[in-house]
Amino acid sequence: MRVKPAPLLAAAAALFLGQATVQTTQVYPLWKKNYAPIQGDYTGLSPEHFLFALAGFRELIAGILWVRADAFFDEGNFDAILPIIWLVTRLDPHQIDVYATGMWHIAYNFTDEGSRSDRRYIPSATALGVEGTKNNEHTYELFFETGWLYYHKIEDAYPESVKWFTEATKRADMLPARRNILNNALQRNNEVEKASDYLFSLLDEAEKKLKESGEFQNRQNRDTIEQNYDNLLVRMAQRGYLAKKGGYYDTWQYDTKPPFDVGFSAQVTVLEPRKIQVVGTWNVLPVGTRVRIVLRDADYPRAIPAAMEWYQGDRINLDPPKDLTFMQDQLFVRNQRFNRTIDMSRDLTMYPFVSDRFVVEFYYNPRQAPAYIQDKFGWNGEGMTDANFLNTEVRPGQRVVYTKMEFSRDEILRRGEWADKAPVRQTSNYRGLAPSQLDREIIRVPGILAQPPAGQ
């Protein structure tokens, strides 16, 4: 006995309308909000991976690929990891670890023989971090990681770290201990009062929490914040910040005045092709000063003095421009001088030197200085000056030391007329090093020696 088709067809039609309605009005919009994958091309996937990914096993493939990437980490095969990281974030944009590991890896792990990072990758790292925050707004982690990248790796872009750390602290899952970092970022960004307000609010919160439960963790957290707050208040007094606010800075003595002349001078010699020696002076006795040196194409795209625009949009380009050169290093000051040989001859892919002209830049920003130096220089370099190279333009509103020198390609590569003559550039004030500055191994720390050295 057969069924009558007409009522069934009518029922099917009604059901069809029903499913179409549910799909278009209820399911699809929520799916789009919650579960839609990132648009993009998946061309890096092998055919079977691609098929599986299409079939709804994106997370599975992402997991398998990530396990694979781990093996490459062990082998140190970093080049193989980049495409995997990129694919995994496409397959599963919610795998926070992949973003976090990925940006750290891109920013820190590509180094030359002298452990200098390949700065050309940094815009990719920031782009990955920014993308990660967009895809994972629910958690503080990638905001924190992106902020940390600016704070620790890039330095000198403190408005960005403040911005990302602020976003991170807005997330409920931000770990209490990590909240303190915004205080540091604010100070480095010369937002001292904001830092104080922030620490005060943290302290307030921590005390409330301690009242709710006296457990060790809450007590420890409160104590840490209190200590940070104390430190900040002491520094605000000591560095004359409060005095300036109160209008009595001129009346009393403060560590930050008068401004201290760092006496910067430098000489750059191209010893061999792609190998330079940098020597110079820096009149600061305490150890801990690092002067940034950059050697880059004179026309490096989107370069700014002694840096580049570290965030260049959301495009994650894991294949950095192979024909561009951007070397960044630090000159460590000991005994008021620095002397460093930078060998770029063993990393031709990182330092191709194909441009015609290159610049060497020297840059010092007291905002990056450790606290004990900042105690003298102030948060924004109020207590620092340099007779020749103080600059308030390369970083508007900031007092930094900056100068640059140009080299030609032939000079760097020791070609043509430079084949047997070492090119030398030096600042006009360079006078060579005093004999006392030449013993390299002894670091003289004032006040620690029982007897002052002979002759002083």
Place this chain on the structure above:
Amino acid sequence: MSAILSIAKTTLGEAIRRRVLLVILLIGVLFLVIAPGLEALSPRQEATVLRALTLGVIQLTSAVIAIVLTVYLIPNEIERRTIYTILSKPVLRWQFLVGKYLGAVFALGLMMALMTATMLLVFAVMKGQTSVDQLGGLARVPVMFFVQMSLLAAVAVFFSTFVTPVVNFFLSGGVYLVGSVFNSLFEAFADPSRGDINPVARALATVVQVIVPNFQNFNVQNSAINPGQVIQGELSYTIGLIGYALFYIAILLIAGILIFDRREV
């Protein structure tokens, strides 16, 4: 109704004894048990990857089981002539078809429950995750997979009323693939900000979007793999999704009945 349930029960009894299904199930369970062996990763990565892997294994295994189980449902009955004995009883064909389908869904549910239990056990025993929240969050995902696989089984049952098992295997697999990817494609097509898409193509995409059974909707594992995400309207999504699946299953069964009713067996 009792006839439908009897047929379903018998189908279940047969399905859980089919060697090929048991082998697939065994492989799936085996994978679940050895998955925590991936000790190389950091603790949190490991948990994420492990969740992704185990849920993926459950989904993949279930999909294979759903298809292999259902493509043979009707053809086997015809080949072994059991269908004649049943249809000569006061059983209507639609009752037979619905009974077979329900039996397949029961079997699928049983097998998926086994895999889910294995997964929870693995996480509880090997990873020390015993909180109801953690395990509950994980267990919710296979429930949606089950709804998804029930829909897939309905697709396969529908095709089995007029094509051979081998053809059906590829047809159902193909529908699963298309249904798993179409939302993403559609998203690209329907994006109003993209001016380069022909309005006709967009309209066509909308039509296909409402016709293709959408399997991608059910892939809700991401929030369980990467916990802490804010899922908007989760309850209403779940309800809508189950409703969507039931509508679609009913459509497929009705279409299957209409074909099967006229089919010479």
Place this chain on the structure above:
Amino acid sequence: MSLAIETRDLVKTYKTRSGQTHVVDRLNLRVEPGEIFGFLGPNGAGKTTTIKILLGIIYQTSGQAFVLGKEAGDIQVHRQISYLPEKPYYYEHMTGLEIMQFYASLFGIKDTEHCKRLLNRVNLGNDMNRPISQYSKGMQQRVGLAQSLLNDPQLLFLDEPTGGLDPIAHIEIRDLILQFRDEGKTVFISSHELSDVERICDRVAIINKGEVVAQGALETLLVGGRIEVTANGCPAELADRMRDGHNVVSLNQGRLIVDMPDDKNPNDVVTAVQSAGGEIVSVIPRRKRLEDLFLEAVSGDDKAKGRQTISMLGSGGNDAVANGQAAPAKTQDTKGDNP
């Protein structure tokens, strides 16, 4: 009371690549209530197709089919009929009792005792809790019979019920079928096991290539036996003389066997043998058997259609003549046309 089964010009056509094949061709059947009806024909004659139409499993191309007075496939009729397919397969993981309970549930019967009673009736009382996979063929067939009795049917369709069974099982099944008749049930047996059918059927229909070639009560159809004359030392020309179209003649090293209709006088043969110098060995009158009827019916059909006989019986009716004539309607005309 209406007929148990009636078909009127039933046609079932399958489309094939070379055109249409008539599997059932203008079939007219009439089965009276309470009789055992044999439905005979060689393999591929359309027997199972006809049964499937009567059960509503497949649908006729044209014509009508009625079962218990209602159109074939009526679900209410299915409560009063049952069907035992040829070589059935049962869900092998189930025990005999479980299979019975399953089929019972399809009728809405929940009575386990009823199932057990029926299994006892087919002598499976001791094996009802073993899985079907351990059953012998005969036991499986008996489970089939038991399940076909679940609803106490008025009409049973048995498709080759003794096919492939050993002689003892044959007898058991045959006895069961005879019991059904005593209970007033109508039994419709499709078979090519002619000896079984001959012993139990009241009436038969023989079909070939989808058409009924003979239909009627056995006692009517089997009127007209044969006489077999055997002689030794006969010359070949004598054998040739004996072949007149009604006799079946064989000659082997002078031993002549003439198989002739019983309306002919065997004396003519005896005289001819003696006058040719042969020696009569025996003259045996033989009652007409279903086998003969079958051969006649099938071979006649083949002659009329000008086809080569492909009969499972092989030996008979192979003097095919291609005459290209259109086949006459063969449905009812053989019924009772024996004097």
